Amino acid sequence: MDIKIVLLLVLGVSFLFFGCAGKKANPNEGVKYDEIESTEPDDSVTSPPAEEEVSDDDSTYVEAETEEDDSDEGTVEHEEEFEADEETEDLADLFVIDTDKPLEGEGLDVKSPEQE
């Protein structure tokens, strides 16, 4: 095959993949609180939050997917995708809260064998 045709094919395919790529899907785009069914939370100190399942009814929302957090607490870290002004960032940063649940006396009632 002529090298020029090969190069044109490669460039054309590259454009299809990269030239058409738009803004990354916002994992939370359009997800409504009251349409979300959360799975049982994982209270690991390094755990990700529960994946949110979107109802099938009338949803056009993107399913929320979150990345595992490396911190000791159950907060979520998303890749920073937004260019917000400082005031908006300051406000948004107030919406950060730990989701880990404390232990409640586990281990105090492990049973031992006793006389029959």
Add this chain to the structure above:
Amino acid sequence: MRLILVMLLMIAGMSFANDALSDVLEARADYVSCDVDYAKDWLSMRESCGVEENVSVFDSSSYVEDLEDDLDDIYDAAKDGNRFSFGLNILEIAGDSLKLIGEVVKDALDHKTFAFFSCVREGEPSLKDDRTDCREDAIDKEKTAAEDYVEFELDEANEEIAILDATGVETSGMEEIVEYGEELIEDIDPGYSTYDPQEIQKLHLRHSRLVFLFRAEQMLAVLNYAEPIIEASNNDNKEEILDREDALREDVEDLLDMCEYSDEVEVNSDYAKENLECWEDGMDALEEFNDLRWLILEGA
């Protein structure tokens, strides 16, 4: 200045690892090891009685091995300060302990003599005394660690309140919870000094409720602070943010009513059940609260 305050808040929100957590978990692991040691000694004593009274007893070595493996995992989780793994491993050892007890009961029905049972009964009291001493040592260790742990939490909570207060957030709800936390610290010494696991568990149940309520109050405080700011903003997601904030505020207020704090724990299992409901319902709210951050940023 505002940016510094908010950065401090983010750090407080993420929370430094509580240095006393490993100490609390290790003390609890020590407590569990008292039961494992008792089980091993009891089985060994029972086997000796079997030899003495010429009756066969089941081979418990694999069960003991399971308990020892479980205990190793518990200590590993404790050293790592990994609460989730610790809790899971406790469930594991509890399950294996019940399996062992099941085998003991089954074996007891298998050609045993009255003399054998008498032998075992006579050997038990000294083993139980050893277990009691072991448990009391573990409880003393945990008491100190628990006081440190809650002190650290209260320091962090006060830091968070100070930061939010400086931002203009109304924090009286959070402050009230901190006051309850200070009362809890006062009750740690008398509670642990009973050496009664039920009394000690009451303190843990109260602690869990207070942690939940502090976070619920924090959510409510921030939602109330943010609402007029969002209302006045040109955020692209303003309507959705306000709708979701309204829904969340209502849910948090319901949770605060449903999960109202009491320092009186009458029946541990009832209080634990209420805590479970609070946390299960509250977890949705906590996650929604965290999700609002991205909605605000995305619409900026």
